[in-house]
Amino acid sequence: MSPTAQTSAMKGRVVFPFTAIVGQEEMKLALILNTIDPKIGGVMIMGDRGTGKSTTIRALADLLPEIAVVANDPFNSDPQDPELMSDGVREQVEQGVDPEVTRAKVQMVDLPLGATEDRVCGTIDIEKALSEGVKAFEPGLLAKANRGILYVDEVNLLDDHLVDVLLDSAASGWNTVEREGISIRHPARFVLVGSGNPEEGELRPQLLDRFGMHAEIHTVKEPALRVQIVEQRSEFDQNPPSFLEKYHSEQEELQKRIVTAQENLSSVNLDYELRVKISEVCSELDVDGLRGDIVTNRAAKALTAFEARKEVTVDDIRRVITLCLRHRLRKDPLESIDSGYKVEKAFARVFGVELPEDVNQSNGTSRKVGARN
Missing domain, CATH: 3.40.50.300 (P-loop containing nucleotide triphosphate hydrolases)
Known part of the structure; x- marks a missing residue:
């Protein structure tokens, strides 16, 4: 094991x-x-x-993965980053006292x-x-x-x-x-x-x-997939350690990818022209405020880092923009059009791209999360 x-x-x-x-x-x-x-x-x-x-x-x-924390601190203070320290720990560090560190x-x-x-x-x-x-x-x-x-x-x-x-x-x-x-x-x-x-x-x-x-x-509709989910849950309930062992290598691989992405996030570049087009989509959809622009920029960079790349592409933006904007649209109670579909159509117009045929079903996130390009 x-x-x-x-x-x-x-x-x-x-x-x-x-x-x-x-x-x-x-x-x-x-x-x-x-x-x-x-x-x-x-x-x-x-x-x-x-x-x-x-x-x-x-x-x-x-x-x-486990993180480094100051021992016996109720705030899980970071022993290195002052922004993540409680006042008591920061005072200790400023006085030159090294706090006891553990992992949690x-x-x-x-x-x-x-x-x-x-x-x-x-x-x-x-x-x-x-x-x-x-x-x-x-x-x-x-x-x-x-x-x-x-x-x-x-x-x-x-x-x-x-x-x-x-x-x-x-x-x-x-x-x-x-x-x-x-x-x-x-x-x-x-x-x-x-x-x-x-x-x-x-x-x-x-x-x-x-x-x-x-x-x-949404609830999975495909019968074969429903059967797979039920069988997996049954297998896990019967023998959890064995089931965990079966997925251990995949879990470790995904954990490494997330940690590497966190480390490389600051070096990801989002081209100015793409940033302008993101804001153009937000403006066309009449999104209030600037949160939509900011979050879409951040999410696109995070996705790029997750896939171990340094340059954000149009496809990266396509895969996150619906997640970032659909809940910010003004809703007309008489309108039957799905807000996610409205975001996708605005994205296609502004970026001048054809959306994949399955985009309406998957909202632009049709790729498997654990898979690389």
Whole structure:
């Protein structure tokens, strides 16, 4: 048995392998790109019940390599990057004290629907602050999610105020808690992933726009593929260690590709003319603000880095632009045209290209995520 399979079995935390997940390429691609560049701004996944949303997100967190963290620090502080350090760790480093470093798995934090703001953001012990004169801070879920993944299932049912708090922290990378004149700030840089079922209500457009990407997933219709998914799940449930071993080499290969892409992201070039055309598409679609332009640029670069290239191509942009823009369009309740199709048509006009025949079914992400060009 491989070390990864052994470790998972010993810890009793057995997660379905990411590379074994069949279909849902659009969701998998969006998650991988956000892992490569968290500044894309997270993913909103909308789709039918029972389509593997939670399974896929847990599988991605399990796939990612361990990261260096400061030992016994509740914020998973990075021992090297000041932007990812808590105030206490930064003070130690500035005083020349080397903090104790350990390695830990990337955290995947599940936000329960009934969570309070104090549980999410953390709270200050006012009594201790008044009696002892110290800032006694009880960290919340945002502290635990720093440098990890924060997953909100049924995000469309979450209180709008809490969604605002999450999106503000995800965008700024910091969480600030202020109570009774006491203010505490800590790093909260995470990949925000929300999921929901459209039948249970949509997010307000102002909040939806704050998510970097929007993936739509549907129940697999092809009988042979459904049988394959059922058989895989059955095989995994019967003998998890054996199933993990079967996909060990694929998992390692994908992990290496993600790490290499993170390292090479800064050297990827997106030509000025292509950037102008991206903005032209956003303008033609009447997208409010500039988030659409920024996210599409970032996502195209992340995809290029993932495929071990240095120059962004028109095809790279085609494969991510629908994910980045479909949720930013103004919706006409009387219009039956799918927003993804509108993005694809605008892209084809501006870039002067013919879209593949299958693009309407796959939304431009027809290639297998794990496959190179």
